[in-house]
Amino acid sequence: MQKDFVIQNKMGMHARPAAQFVKCASRFKCDIWVEKDEEPVNGKSIMGLMMLAAGRGETISITTEGEDEEQAMAELEALVTSGFGDSE
Amino acid sequence: MNSLPPVKIKRPASVLVRDFFEHNQEDLKLRMVGTDDGLSRRILEPSVNRPGLALSGFFTYFAYKRVQVIGNSELSFLGGLKPELARQRFSQLCSQDIPCIVLARGRMIPQDLIEIANEAGITVMQTSMITMKFINQATIKLDYHFAPMTLIHACLVDVQGIGVLVQGDSGTGKSEAVIGLLQRGCSLVADDVVRLRLIEERDVVGSAPETTQNMIEIRGLGILNVAALFGVGAVRLTKRVDLVVRLRAGIETSELERVGMGERKVPLMGIDTPTVEIPVAPGRDVASLIELAALNYKLKAFGYNSAVDFDQRLLKKMADRQLG
Numbered sequence: 001m002q003k004d005f006v007i008q009n010k011m012g013m014h015a016r017p018a019a020q021f022v023k024c025a026s027r028f029k030c031d032i033w034v035e036k037d038e039e040p041v042n043g044k045s046i047m048g049l050m051m052l053a054a055g056r057g058e059t060i061s062i063t064t065e066g067e068d069e070e071q072a073m074a075e076l077e078a079l080v081t082s083g084f085g086d087s088e
Numbered sequence: 089m090n091s092l093p094p095v096k097i098k099r100p101a102s103v104l105v106r107d108f109f110e111h112n113q114e115d116l117k118l119r120m121v122g123t124d125d126g127l128s129r130r131i132l133e134p135s136v137n138r139p140g141l142a143l144s145g146f147f148t149y150f151a152y153k154r155v156q157v158i159g160n161s162e163l164s165f166l167g168g169l170k171p172e173l174a175r176q177r178f179s180q181l182c183s184q185d186i187p188c189i190v191l192a193r194g195r196m197i198p199q200d201l202i203e204i205a206n207e208a209g210i211t212v213m214q215t216s217m218i219t220m221k222f223i224n225q226a227t228i229k230l231d232y233h234f235a236p237m238t239l240i241h242a243c244l245v246d247v248q249g250i251g252v253l254v255q256g257d258s259g260t261g262k263s264e265a266v267i268g269l270l271q272r273g274c275s276l277v278a279d280d281v282v283r284l285r286l287i288e289e290r291d292v293v294g295s296a297p298e299t300t301q302n303m304i305e306i307r308g309l310g311i312l313n314v315a316a317l318f319g320v321g322a323v324r325l326t327k328r329v330d331l332v333v334r335l336r337a338g339i340e341t342s343e344l345e346r347v348g349m350g351e352r353k354v355p356l357m358g359i360d361t362p363t364v365e366i367p368v369a370p371g372r373d374v375a376s377l378i379e380l381a382a383l384n385y386k387l388k389a390f391g392y393n394s395a396v397d398f399d400q401r402l403l404k405k406m407a408d409r410q411l412g
Contacts (some may be wrong), residue, residue: 015311026258038096042241044258046305047280051239051297 001073002063009083012055017084022046024075030066032076043076095238097286097357102130103233105188105211108155112229117216121191122202126211131155131187134230136223138162142184143177152184155226159192159219166197175200182208190226192219232293235285238357244277244294244327245269247382251327253282253294253356254378256335260368263304265335268375270322276314277327279304284329286357295326329356331385332363333378339367348395351388362388 007013013021025032025043032043036058041048043062054060060080064072106127109118132153139156143165166174178201181189189205191197194216205212215222243254243262247269254262263279270276278296285293296302302315302323315323332354344367345352353360364381368374384394 038098039239040096041239041281042258045241045280046311047300047303048239048241051281051299053299 001065001069002061003073003077004059004061005077005080007054007056007058007060008081010056012058013049013052013060013084015050018046018049020079020084021049021076024079025072027075028064028066028068028072030064030069030072032072033063033065035061035063095240097236097238099236100234102132103134103230105129105131108188108229108233109211109213111233112226116222116225116229118190118213119215120211121196121214122189122212123206123209124211125206125209126188129187129210131230131233134227134234136190136226136230138219139181140165142181145177145180147180147184150184152186154187155230156181156186156189157192157219157223157226158189158195158197160195163191163195163197166201171198171200174198175204179204179208182210186210188213190215190222192217192222232285232287235287235293236357237283237285239297240282240284241280242282243279244282244296244329245378246275246277246324246327247379248274248386250382250386251277251294251330252378252382253329253332253361254335255332256368257337260335260337261374262335263306265374265378266304267306268373269378270314270318272375272379274379275322275324276302276304277324284357286359290359292329292356292359292361293326294329301325329361331382332356332361333381334363334365335368335374336365337368339365341367347399348384349393349399 009017022044033040034043034049034052036052036054041052043049052060062073062076104127108131109127112118135154136157137151137154138159140162142150143162166178169177182205188211191212191214194214196214202212217225243266245252245254245266254265256262266276266279277294279300281297281300282294283297287293302313303311304314305311344365352363354363362385366374366377366381
């Protein structure tokens with residue numbers, strides 16, 4: 001399954017949010033891809049996510065594929081829409 | 089390998105003048121002599137044009153999509169025109185939606201012409217190279233910028249001159265193996281995310297995305313700067329991919345190469361690239377196996393195949409016995 005999200009938190013997807021995302025993604029068996037500007041990276045790779053440099057207001061698209069794809073999407077969605085717990 | 093990404097190949101339709109300038113400033117010996125307003129313009133064709141005909145007033149079929157290079161002949165032509173006419177032709181040139189202007193041989197044009205370009209928002213640069221040399225080099229650079237590209241989840245290392253792309257699922261220890269290689273004097277091109285470009289439909293060339301250049305992520309340690317830890321000799325910016333090494337965890341020995349007579353290949357951006365599979369298991373020194381694979385590739389490239397040699401020995405021995 002695939003869903004688009006707009007990055008909400010002020011600082012964008014910097015090191016800490018990227019690490020949170022990878023930690024969350026790595027708990028699942030399914031393949032996870034995160035795409036920005038038509039360039040998909042592995043959602044379980046910190047370097048990949050940081051390479052995207054997704055800033056506030058930019059759109060990323062998350063694809064999950066595999067047995068636990070629904071749960072993975074739900075948890076990643078919660079993480080991204082909460083602004084990764086950044087205060088702003 | 090179950091988690092190969094949906095490989096998307098991007099073909100850049102245009103290149104920002106800024107990217108062209110910043111990436112090639114040194115190699116093409118470029119410096120800006122006019123406004124930098126024009127850096128946000130786009131080069132639409134991977135080529136250069138000499139605007140001689142345009143300066144003489146003929147604009148039909150004018151190749152406005154390309155980098156405009158002004159060399160000696162254009163300069164002397166401009167110099168021979170009455171200043172008023174020169175200004176008129178030059179502003180006509182600048183009104184053609186061209187990406188930028190490059191003056192070759194370190195030559196300058198009169199300040200009033202620079203002003204015209206500045207007003208039109210077109211960046212004028214100067215190169216100290218002679219015109220032909222600049223044109224040759226710039227075309228090669230532009231080919232690189234316009235090359236089809238993709239991102240791939242892998243590491244790229246230069247192992248004794250051989251470009252080795254290390255692939256494997258998350259957690260197979262790609263980055264850890266790379267550290268082992270760096271400790272043996274190899275150099276890192278990219279960790280975990282590699283940008284691949286297909287050059288001239290023949291070579292696949294990898295580099296790191298700008299943000300992750302020189303960096304490596306090691307589980308438990310975090311992100312490390314390889315250039316700072318191992319010295320600048322331990323990194324390089326680009327490398328052609330010669331060999332694809334695939335790390336595989338938990339595979340049956342029966343699936344593995346045991347003799348190595350043939351050469352296995354995998355398609356990489358449509359190019360058949362030699363590949364080996366290395367099983368990952370506790371206690372196996374993956375770094376030294378990758379190094380070995382690279383050296384063996386080199387040996388094969390020189391025309392020597394250990395397995396074939398061995399097989400021939402065997403065949404000869406059996407043939408001798410039958411004769412004797």
